[in-house]
Amino acid sequence: MKFCFADRMANMNGTATREIFKLLSRPEIISFAGGLPATEALPVKALGEICNELLSSPAAYKLLQYGTTEGYPPLTDAIIETVKEFGVNAERENVLVISGGQQGIDLMCKSFLNAGDVVLVENPTYLAALQIFNSYQAKAVGVRADENGIDIADLEAKIKLHKPKFVYLVPTFSNPTGKTYSEQHRKEIARVTAKHGLPVLEDDPYARLRFSGEKINALYHYAQDDNVVYLASFSKILSPGLRVGGAVGNAEIIRKMAICKQGTDLHTSSLAQAIAAEYCRKGLLKPAVKASLPLYASRKNAMMLGIERYMPSEFVHTNPDGGLFVWGEFAGRKLDTAKLLNRAVERNVAYIQGSVFYADGSGQNTIRLNYSNVSEEKIDEGMKALGDFFKEEISKAKN
Amino acid sequence: MKFCFADRMANMNGTATREIFKLLSRPEIISFAGGLPATEALPVKALGEICNELLSSPAAYKLLQYGTTEGYPPLTDAIIETVKEFGVNAERENVLVISGGQQGIDLMCKSFLNAGDVVLVENPTYLAALQIFNSYQAKAVGVRADENGIDIADLEAKIKLHKPKFVYLVPTFSNPTGKTYSEQHRKEIARVTAKHGLPVLEDDPYARLRFSGEKINALYHYAQDDNVVYLASFSKILSPGLRVGGAVGNAEIIRKMAICKQGTDLHTSSLAQAIAAEYCRKGLLKPAVKASLPLYASRKNAMMLGIERYMPSEFVHTNPDGGLFVWGEFAGRKLDTAKLLNRAVERNVAYIQGSVFYADGSGQNTIRLNYSNVSEEKIDEGMKALGDFFKEEISKAKN
Numbered sequence: 001m002k003f004c005f006a007d008r009m010a011n012m013n014g015t016a017t018r019e020i021f022k023l024l025s026r027p028e029i030i031s032f033a034g035g036l037p038a039t040e041a042l043p044v045k046a047l048g049e050i051c052n053e054l055l056s057s058p059a060a061y062k063l064l065q066y067g068t069t070e071g072y073p074p075l076t077d078a079i080i081e082t083v084k085e086f087g088v089n090a091e092r093e094n095v096l097v098i099s100g101g102q103q104g105i106d107l108m109c110k111s112f113l114n115a116g117d118v119v120l121v122e123n124p125t126y127l128a129a130l131q132i133f134n135s136y137q138a139k140a141v142g143v144r145a146d147e148n149g150i151d152i153a154d155l156e157a158k159i160k161l162h163k164p165k166f167v168y169l170v171p172t173f174s175n176p177t178g179k180t181y182s183e184q185h186r187k188e189i190a191r192v193t194a195k196h197g198l199p200v201l202e203d204d205p206y207a208r209l210r211f212s213g214e215k216i217n218a219l220y221h222y223a224q225d226d227n228v229v230y231l232a233s234f235s236k237i238l239s240p241g242l243r244v245g246g247a248v249g250n251a252e253i254i255r256k257m258a259i260c261k262q263g264t265d266l267h268t269s270s271l272a273q274a275i276a277a278e279y280c281r282k283g284l285l286k287p288a289v290k291a292s293l294p295l296y297a298s299r300k301n302a303m304m305l306g307i308e309r310y311m312p313s314e315f316v317h318t319n320p321d322g323g324l325f326v327w328g329e330f331a332g333r334k335l336d337t338a339k340l341l342n343r344a345v346e347r348n349v350a351y352i353q354g355s356v357f358y359a360d361g362s363g364q365n366t367i368r369l370n371y372s373n374v375s376e377e378k379i380d381e382g383m384k385a386l387g388d389f390f391k392e393e394i395s396k397a398k399n
Numbered sequence: 400m401k402f403c404f405a406d407r408m409a410n411m412n413g414t415a416t417r418e419i420f421k422l423l424s425r426p427e428i429i430s431f432a433g434g435l436p437a438t439e440a441l442p443v444k445a446l447g448e449i450c451n452e453l454l455s456s457p458a459a460y461k462l463l464q465y466g467t468t469e470g471y472p473p474l475t476d477a478i479i480e481t482v483k484e485f486g487v488n489a490e491r492e493n494v495l496v497i498s499g500g501q502q503g504i505d506l507m508c509k510s511f512l513n514a515g516d517v518v519l520v521e522n523p524t525y526l527a528a529l530q531i532f533n534s535y536q537a538k539a540v541g542v543r544a545d546e547n548g549i550d551i552a553d554l555e556a557k558i559k560l561h562k563p564k565f566v567y568l569v570p571t572f573s574n575p576t577g578k579t580y581s582e583q584h585r586k587e588i589a590r591v592t593a594k595h596g597l598p599v600l601e602d603d604p605y606a607r608l609r610f611s612g613e614k615i616n617a618l619y620h621y622a623q624d625d626n627v628v629y630l631a632s633f634s635k636i637l638s639p640g641l642r643v644g645g646a647v648g649n650a651e652i653i654r655k656m657a658i659c660k661q662g663t664d665l666h667t668s669s670l671a672q673a674i675a676a677e678y679c680r681k682g683l684l685k686p687a688v689k690a691s692l693p694l695y696a697s698r699k700n701a702m703m704l705g706i707e708r709y710m711p712s713e714f715v716h717t718n719p720d721g722g723l724f725v726w727g728e729f730a731g732r733k734l735d736t737a738k739l740l741n742r743a744v745e746r747n748v749a750y751i752q753g754s755v756f757y758a759d760g761s762g763q764n765t766i767r768l769n770y771s772n773v774s775e776e777k778i779d780e781g782m783k784a785l786g787d788f789f790k791e792e793i794s795k796a797k798n
Contacts, residue, residue: 001596001624004564005655006513012658035465042463048454055447064441064638066434099498099664106663110534114405115514132662135509165403197400225400239463241669256404259411263531264505265498269668270640 008115008137030382033350035175035324036373037209037236038299041292043284047239050278054271063270069262071097071246072273078280079232079246086207087221088230093251096258099268100243101205101233105132107247107257107264108166108201108229113138118162122150124327124357124366126175126203129168138165142359147318149181152188159196166199171219173206173323176357176368180321186219194224199253205233205245208289210322211297226250229257234276236324237289242272300326302376303369303383310387312394324372327354330365333394337367340393349385407514407536429781432749434574434723435772436608436635437698440691442683446638449677453670462669468661470496470645471672477679478631478645485606486620487629492650495657498667499642500604500632504531506646506656506663507565507600507628512537517561521549523726523756523765525574525602528567537564541758546717548580551587558595565598570618572605572722575756575767579720585618593623598652604632604644607688609721610696625649628656633675635723636688641671699725701775702768702782709786711793723771726753729764732793736766739792748784 054063070076076095083090098104105128113119115137121129123142133140141162144151149171158164169189171181181189193200202219220230229249234242247257261267279285303326307317317328330337338353354366371379453462469475475494482489497503504527512518514536520528522541532539540561543550548570557563568588570580580588592599601618619629628648633641646656660666678684702725706716716727729736737752753765770778 001593001598001626001649003598003649003651004511006509006511006516008513009510009655009658012662037464039460039464042460044454044459044463047463048451048459051450051454052447055443055450060443060447061438061441062640064443064446064640065436065438066634066639099668102662103664110405111408112403112405114407117405128662128665135659135662194400199400199402227400235465240465241461241463243664243666243668250400250402252402256408259408260534263411263501263527263534264663265502265642266527267642269498269642269671271674272668272671275670 008135011134012131028348029345029350030348030374030378030385031350032369032371032374032382032386033352034370034373037240037324038292038295038372040295042239043279043288046279046284046288047275050275054274054278063274065270067267067270069258069267071095071268072270072277074281075244075273075277078277079248082280082285083230083232083246083248086204087217088248090248094248094254096247096254096261097268097273098245098247098261099265100235100240101203101231101245102128103261104231104245104247105129105168105201105203107260109133109136109138110260111253111256112165112199118164120155120158120162120164120167121359122169122174123359124176124354124363125168125359126170127356129203130357130359140359147179149179149185150189152192155189156192156196159192159198164198166201167193168201168203169219170203172204172216173209173320175206175323176325176354177327178318178320178323178325180216181219183216186217186222189219190222190224190228193227198227200228201231202228203231205231205236206323208237209293209296209324211293211300213321220248229253237285238276238279242276244268244272244276296322296372298376299371299374299379302379303371306380306383306387310384312387312391314394315390324370326369326371328367328369329354330390330394333365333397335365335390335393335397337365344386344389347385347389349382349389351386407534410533411530427747428744428749429747429773429777429784430749431768431770431773431781431785432751433769433772436639436723437691437694437771439694441638442678442687445678445683445687446674449674453673453677462673466666466669468657468666470494470667471669471676473680474643474672474676477676478647481679481684482629482631482645482647485603486616487647489647493647493653495646495653495660496667496672497644497646497660498664499634499639500602500630500644501527502660503630503644503646504528504567504600504602506659508532508535508537509659510652510655511564511598517563519554519557519561519563519566520758521568521573522758523575523753523762524567524758525569526755528602529756529758539758546578548578548584549588551591554588555591555595558591558597563597565600566592567600567602568618569602571603571615572608572719574605574722575724575753576726577717577719577722577724579615580618582615585616585621588618589621589623592626597626599627600630601627602630604630604635605722607636608692608695608723610692610699612720619647628652636684637675637678641675643667643671643675695721695771697775698770698773698778701778702770705779705782705786709783711786711790713793714789723769725768725770727766727768728753729789729793732764732796734764734789734792734796736764743785743788746784746788748781748788750785
């Protein structure tokens, strides 16, 4: 039978991330292509104990029955408590429990986007967000950015030109660049978006993974017209496998997102919600994240050292204070990192071509490197292989 | 700030099911409005033990890391094994793990529906499915049905007239009617849909909850052109709170649904998947469901007895062999059960107005009654209150 799929499917092939997962599954590959938190930081034992307590309690049956779409109230309260650390103040009506941060992006899109609508993003931005905008047949338009974040003048010009439905940003330890917007920069974004009546979706899964520099409040904190929806996720600070996060924002928007969620998955797994809630209630989140930071720092440092030792001198890169990613560009070189990836994999090392993070498909000479789930030893080995590979390619291109 | 939401939100208010949840939360209400499996049948102890084993195993960290969108392979295999019981044969490429059956409906819609497209449904059909079609700005068109299922001639006429994208059916212990299509009926649906090149979405969460009559194969089993997508769910036979199910069907469709799921929630909670997989692997599913059937049977019988004792003679109703629901109509009476609901609740008894299950909003004099999560004693008490209430209303209407 020949099937007549929806128009939205025409541009949805899921290739980029699927290939990445395939690469990750070959054990001989040293992969800097992923986005996984350190496996060593997953609190297996604590979650085992919590599960045991939850399922042996007299109220255990409640976790196995249907729940409400808005979320398990103790988790709602835990989210309200934890986001305060970044200056995010909320009541229960401002919170929707979501099945991971990714669902938050999807529900924001479902609530706001018609086919043909525009979303403004930093160029480059999170690959999966671009794929989600695409699934709503919306157009992502990239805003210019430098090392401090998006260019405010370009942001305002593109708001006027494109009349976007919202702006999507990852202001802290951005995926893919690792960059963090300054306080002044956040205030400017808050000012411009309020002035133009534009909602902002602030995706913030990495902020707690800070191993250097000073903590900064969320963009949400600086919002001048209650126009920022803040996405918190437990994926990078507790467990991605649980699929639990929270969307925090304007009650009217959160209510629309809840209506959308109701049709999508009814509610997030109650057991997963209760595990996350109990982990927070016991006060385990902050100390466990703190204890994991030296590991992240040493891996990031190993990658910096590997870049210095092995990568060609043309490789200009970020040096993040937290999060999972380093971003680099082969300045002045016309390398096509997408085409080169297969050949790098033949040398048993993987990265992600930077172009997939660009709304306009540019950035051919850029790559994203992930250090969070690779040992220091493997980072050295992998960076040597990668450095040798790119040096050869640059040398070939010169001849 | 004034928000400009997507066009799809105009008709999405989520009211009907939200009101139901509110009713359920008042302890003095005897609610026949829900759709919950019997709380007594939830295998709390077994799941506690499984959780404990899973999270104390050396591979536990895998359940806390990211997984693949397609699903946790042991669960994929468990789904393949369990659906065989209903004549559903599948390979791994035919299976997508989903976050509950509801997500299967959503992903089928996302894969197939453009705004303005038509989906054929039995009249009446599952309320949440209608809401999901609505969220894709598609139109649900109801096919006439009698006690054996949809009218084949009307089905074929409406296929020709509306050129639908697919047909959505709940052929076994239907929500809302409790009806089951005969084998002959399934074959006819398979023949007609194959003839017209039309996919079918078969929603089958209740088939295992059979307490009388003979087991029947799924509609999928009779498909003549690999055009049926079968939705299996663990919500009614293990735990709705886990949010785990499986979509089984044509590999091309399943691949499209997986691409859609990738953007929606990345993957289903790994721990929830592993719990369901292990529960199946240990062989607990079949005996536990079997052990729960006398409870469901006695509750259904209590409701039949309550109808006979207390309901007005005009109340014509189904008498299901399984599942969760009884459906009834006040034959020849112009009662508006939607308007009457609030007054019934004042008498501490709740039902759902049948009109919300009709694609065209008809069925004003129908109601759906749920017996699965109410004790026999409460069923008697509630049916007396409901019967007295409707007798008074009919008497008033006569005067």
